[in-house]
Amino acid sequence: MGRFRYPKQIKGPIEHTSYSMFSAYVMISTELGSEEQVVKNLKTIPQIKETYIVYGIYDLITRVEFVDKQELSEVIMRKIRGTPGIKNTITLMVI
Numbered sequence: 001m002g003r004f005r006y007p008k009q010i011k012g013p014i015e016h017t018s019y020s021m022f023s024a025y026v027m028i029s030t031e032l033g034s035e036e037q038v039v040k041n042l043k044t045i046p047q048i049k050e051t052y053i054v055y056g057i058y059d060l061i062t063r064v065e066f067v068d069k070q071e072l073s074e075v076i077m078r079k080i081r082g083t084p085g086i087k088n089t090i091t092l093m094v095i
Helices: 033-041 069-080
Strands: 022-032 047-054 060-065 086-093
Touching: 022 033, 022 069, 033 047, 033 060, 060 069, 069 086
Parallel strands: none
Antiparallel strands: 022 060, 022 086, 047 060
16 A cells, blocks of 8 residues: 655745735636626736636636735725626635
8 A cells, every 4th residue: 555645845934924915816707708808907906916818617817916805805896896797706715
């Protein structure tokens, strides 16, 4: 029987301070044909660092950086979901 080996650990502590940025990925479904306009509108949101048009169940995936959950909530609920052409979203927070 083989023995399971754990991958090497990251050296040094990982700390989140009050000024640390956190990340989340938001998968977005858009209205048919509106992907490029939605991407253009999302580029105006400063917390969004990357946005890609993708194939599959979702039309876009975007990476959001934020300081706390309140800021993330504000970005998703008001800025992203308020963008014309967006049908729905799902958010994955990076831990």
